[in-house]
Amino acid sequence: MSIRQLSVTDFRNFVSQQLQPGPGFNVICGANGSGKTSLLEAIYFLAHGRSFRTSRLPRMIRFDAAQCTVHAKLQMAQQAITLGMQRGRQGELSLRINGDSAHRLADIAHYLPVQLITPDSFRIFFGGPKERRHFFDMGLFHVEPSFFQQWLLFSKANKQRNALLKQRSSPEQFSYWDQYFCQSAEAITELRQRYMVKLAAEFALLVAKHEILSEVSLQFYPGWSDSQPLMELLQNNMASDVKMGFTQLGPQKADLRIKVQQQPAEEVLSRGQLKMLLFALKIAQSNVIGREGNKQPILLIDDLASELDADSIQQVFHLLKTINSQVFVTAIDPDPVLQQMPPDTTAVFHVEHGNLTARTDNYGRT
Numbered sequence: 019m020s021i022r023q024l025s026v027t028d029f030r031n032f033v034s035q036q037l038q039p040g041p042g043f044n045v046i047c048g049a050n051g052s053g054k055t056s057l058l059e060a061i062y063f064l065a066h067g068r069s070f071r072t073s074r075l076p077r078m079i080r081f082d083a084a085q086c087t088v089h090a091k092l093q094m095a096q097q098a099i100t101l102g103m104q105r106g107r108q109g110e111l112s113l114r115i116n117g118d119s120a121h122r123l124a125d126i127a128h129y130l131p132v133q134l135i136t137p138d139s140f141r142i143f144f145g146g147p148k149e150r151r152h153f154f155d156m157g158l159f160h161v162e163p164s165f166f167q168q169w170l171l172f173s174k175a176n177k178q179r180n181a182l183l184k185q186r187s188s189p190e191q192f193s194y195w196d197q198y199f200c201q202s203a204e205a206i207t208e209l210r211q212r213y214m215v216k217l218a219a220e221f222a223l224l225v226a227k228h229e230i231l232s233e234v235s236l237q238f239y240p241g242w243s244d245s246q247p248l249m250e251l252l253q254n255n256m257a258s259d260v261k262m263g264f265t266q267l268g269p270q271k272a273d274l275r276i277k278v279q280q281q282p283a284e285e286v287l288s289r290g291q292l293k294m295l296l297f298a299l300k301i302a303q304s305n306v307i308g309r310e311g312n313k314q315p316i317l318l319i320d321d322l323a324s325e326l327d328a329d330s331i332q333q334v335f336h337l338l339k340t341i342n343s344q345v346f347v348t349a350i351d352p353d354p355v356l357q358q359m360p361p362d363t364t365a366v367f368h369v370e371h372g373n374l375t376a377r378t379d380n381y382g383r384t
């Protein structure tokens with residue numbers, strides 16, 4: 019799948035811009051502060067209704083404007099789809115799919131899987147399990163159709179249980195929600211385990227020939243020890259849960275453990291090696307989604323070359339060329355990136371003070 023046309027209005031420093039990206043690699047180049055990252059942010063906003071840079075969404079709206087709007091025409095196999103997302107300063111959100119109003123962000127996200135790689139993506143290694151769960155569950159969302167519904171059921175049970183814990187309710191009052199909690203927890207874990215097998219296999223295939231990354235192992239932790247049934251663990255842990263005011267075991271605590279020689283990868287690998295690992299994880303996930311979910315995610319890569327030496331950049335491009343995704347890459351200097359890219363499937367756009375221009379000269383290449 020690919021974005022064929024993108025319109026960005028009153029978003030960061032873009033007043034009103036249109037872009038016709040190519041189906042392969044798209045390089046967005048320009049000076050500092052020109053709007054490169056903002057363009058990736060606009061695509062991410064269209065897919066998720068939020069930003070990867072700020073939780074304060076009005077920050078995305080152009081100074082003095084009342085709302086920001088991103089609109090795209092997508093090509094998915096033989097199907098053409100239009101998506102629109104608009105957010106106002108008071109938090110008003112308007113979503114459109116093929117011109118009709120949509121109500122849930124998940125409905126748009128379903129059409130537009132994106133994989134984001136920015137300098138902040140290192141949080142997958144240095145942040146807590148939540149970061150890794152977020153990455154992992156994004157794949158499940160696109161591959162396992164029942165996952166989202168199960169997650170909504172579980173979240174409800176978890177919320178109700180936490181409310182009972184905070185009220186210090188009597189143990190009998192827990193039985194209804196504990197049943198519900200455990201049933202949905204088991205269902206989610208089964209889906210996650212199934213997905214883990216696919217992700218780990220794809221990852222192993224990608225890194226098989228890599229000197230360091232072939233030593234990386236991916237291990238799934240469901241959020242509780244499987245030595246005892248979850249219901250028993252919840253009951254045994256009740257006093258501690260009441261003290262904390264929330265449930266400490268369950269799929270809300272699951273983790274994707276990334277290890278090298280049984281040690282956490284972030285404590286062993288260099289920054290450059292971690293960045294390579296990040297690309298391998300995201301590309302493995304894209305391939306699984308492409309194959310199992312029938313839609314190849316779009317890759318948004320901010321500042322691809324940072325922290326990588328020439329050899330590593332080449333290896334990243336080698337990985338990128340193996341996939342069939344539309345890719346958006348930002349770069350101040352496009353040359354090192356362009357040298358690695360296939361000229362026939364690469365489009366170059368220059369951005370200056372929020373104005374986008376397609377470079378038909380492809381910087382001296384055809």
Ligand SMILES: Nc1ncnc2c1ncn2[C@@H]1O[C@H](COP(=O)(O)OP(=O)(O)OP(=O)(O)O)[C@@H](O)[C@H]1O
Nearest residue numbers: 030031050051052053054055056077078079080081
């Ligand atoms: N709400 C806003 N309204 C108008 N302009 C904004 C808004 N928020 C940010 N800007 C400006 O938008 C510009 C684009 O920033 P962006 O981060 O996209 O630049 P960039 O090209 O990625 O830069 P760098 O190479 O330094 O990372 C900046 O000049 C910034 O000051």
